[in-house]
Amino acid sequence: AVVSTQSTGGPVVTVADPEKSAAQRKRERKAARGLTLGKGYFDFKPSEMTDELKRDLKIIRSRNLIGKGAFSNVSDYKKKLPTAVQMGTIVEGAADFYSSRVPKKQRKKTLVDELAEDFEFKKRMKTKYAAIQGSKTRRPKNADRKKKRR
Numbered sequence: 588a589v590v591s592t593q594s595t596g597g598p599v600v601t602v603a604d605p606e607k608s609a610a611q612r613k614r615e616r617k618a619a620r621g622l623t624l625g626k627g628y629f630d631f632k633p634s635e636m637t638d639e640l641k642r643d644l645k646i647i648r649s650r651n652l653i654g655k656g657a658f659s660n661v662s663d664y665k666k667k668l669p670t671a672v673q674m675g676t677i678v679e680g681a682a683d684f685y686s687s688r689v690p691k692k693q694r695k696k697t698l699v700d701e702l703a704e705d706f707e708f709k710k711r712m713k714t715k716y717a718a719i720q721g722s723k724t725r726r727p728k729n730a731d732r733k734k735k736r737r
Contacts (some may be wrong), residue, residue, distance in 0.1 A: 624671055633671035643698045644668050 604612075623630040630715065630720065678686055695701040702708050 594657075629644065631671065631673065634673050636670075636672075639697050641668060641674065643674075644672065646698050646702065 607615075623632050645668070648668070695704060695705075
């Protein structure tokens with residue numbers, strides 16, 4: 588391992604561990620490089636894929652069904668889930684306190700919980716479901732067959 592020491596106000600001095608050989612240090616550096624996506628991605632370290640994270644990613648992928656009128660590619664739903672993801676927390680500025688801030692009582696841990704509590708989302712999904720069920724009952728059973736014969 589590499590030992591770092593810093594004197595007061597001076598530069599950081601890096602001293603190699605004398606107990607390890609150069610080959611061992613090289614192997615450790617190579618193993619550490621394998622855990623990130625590389626310098627092109629700023630040594631991005633992906634998060635561990637948990638069930639909650641997979642669920643949130645599936646919701647984000649199907650955002651065209653969730654959003655009111657926002658456009659998103661339909662092909663997003665067909666794509667596989669990303670393998671390298673990092674989750675973060677949005678920190679609002681002082682200017683957003685009254686305008687676009689979500690109160691603590693309304694904040695949820697996951698995106699699924701947030702959508703489950705959203706009244707407008709529930710209402711939209713209920714009307715969509717009713718529309719789909721209504722279109723299924725209106726159509727006669729043999730409607731597809733008649734179209735194919737002609």
